[in-house]
Amino acid sequence: MLGNSKELIFAFLACIFSAATYGAMLIFTRQIPAASEFYGHTIGILGFLLMLATETLYSLRKHSRSARWGRMANWLQFHIFTGIVGPFMVLLHTSWKFSGLAGVTALLTGVIVLSGFIGRYIYTRIPRTADGIEDPGVVGEMQAAALANARRLMSLWHTVHIPIGMALFTAAFVHILGALYYATLLK
């Protein structure tokens, strides 16, 4: 499986790298980097930007009629990569505290990543061409039922994954505004 999933390997490596910087901070400051200090802020912002990219750019590409750069399969890889590394960085940003709206945002992040993995699993049940287009040509009758089933699951999955994403970003925006109000811009 991993042989075809370059994005997972790259995501894994990026997460290792992020974890390494986190580990260095732990060693040098001997404390968990606080969410509101320089390192915590930076990694939170970077993680958020990656997540923003993963949602907006992928959706744009998928649904736009005029913006047609790159193949969908590649875009999915990009979506998965940023959708893993971004949330991982956000997780490091939390300083392992999950109270209030920030905690809800973190929870939603976790849920959507999990949902993403599930979607990925369902996705692979549908045979596709190298371009990622469904290819019913190689499928026999028995598999047709399984295929139809898989398609239904995929649709269902979309009704979960996307609303969660919207809720997540709403929460994230409110969290950012609150942080700005109560902390960053505080005199």
Added chain:
Amino acid sequence: MFNPGPLNAKAGTPLGEVTSHAEIGKDCGQCHPAFWSAQSMSDLCLDCHVKIQGEIGDTTSLHGLLIQGNSLTCQSCHTEHHGVDAALTVMDSASFPHEKTGFDLSGHQTRSDGIPFACSDCHTQGFSTFDQQSCVDCHRPLDQVYIDAHVLDFGEVCLTCHDGVDRYADFDHSLVTFALTGAHLQVGCSECHLNARTIPDLQNTLVDCEACHLLDDAHAGKFGEQCGVCHSSDGWKPAIFDHNRADFRLEGKHIEVPCENCHTDGFISTPKDCYSCHKQDDKHNGVYGTACESCHNPSAWVDATFDHSLSTFPLDGAHVNVECAECHIGGVFKGTPLECAACHAEPDFHLGMFTGQACSTCHTTAVWSPALYDGPHTFPINHGEEINTCADCHQPNLTQWICYPCHERAEVDRKHIEEGISNFSDCLRCHPTGLKEESGEGGDD
């Protein structure tokens, strides 16, 4: 919803009608002003914490010291949202501006056992107090002998002199107005800085010699209190005094005389006249008075110079270079006879012819001979060029005379015999005026 962590709930002094922050936790605006409002978070803190508000401006208080027109805010040291029992002050000794309290921690970063200092190592009873006994409690075990002596010398209130900056080890005394030189370098601090308890005490230590050395005065006060005139910090001996500063220059033999030989009773009123010291050296037995300096000078007694023209017998001619003792026999000067004969006995040469006449009739002080005779003389005095003095013709004395050897005997003999004169023993019989031509009168006798 936006609360990042529980507020401290420890009950404390009631302020603003609550005893902990947790009690106002529902109202974020009690502490968090909108960023567009004029108030800062510190202003909201001080609205309730009025005691701290009162400290600002009072530099004797902790907060007044720390917050002095700099950018420190409450949040610089205080924190919240870390839990119901979490500390509200987060500070380590590295970030706390301790020098604002008047004590710099640069020398107190690590204890003698290598462990970094914690605040409580010195502030044993909380931060707002400091008991100076803490200094001694740490430092005494490190060097008991020194600390015990030091406390005795300078007292127990360490902070009156010590501000945390190590400025007393290898103290460069040349930085202050009294440079330590010579023997002063070996003296311990407290020997001069007696009972100093504060830095002004140290700075106001008296710097004149007698402040410390009055008891060392070997002169029992006889020479006043200006020790530095003769003594230096190199040591009491040798005492060096530039005598030119006094009203009596030391010259000649006076230079080597020990101070006490002249200064038998103090320095200042020592008499300056010769006689006061040299009375017993007076070889003239007082005959010439007490103004020794009119003849004598400090180089040596025998170097006496006397302006003889001041006396009744001015020296001139050959008299000038005569030793005093040749005329002044036995040290007698006044009353030395003035007549020539007193020193100069009449020579046998005169054969008593001029007795009663003054020597100066013929003689001057320039030289005895030639004498200038101006008296009766039948034979011309200016006879011949070789004749200068009486003795050239009058030999062996003035009543006799000779014509030889000026006139060579052999020649005279020959000439007379040629002329047929045989008796020419009395030259003046034929030559009464010394002329050759007179010889006609002589003829043959």
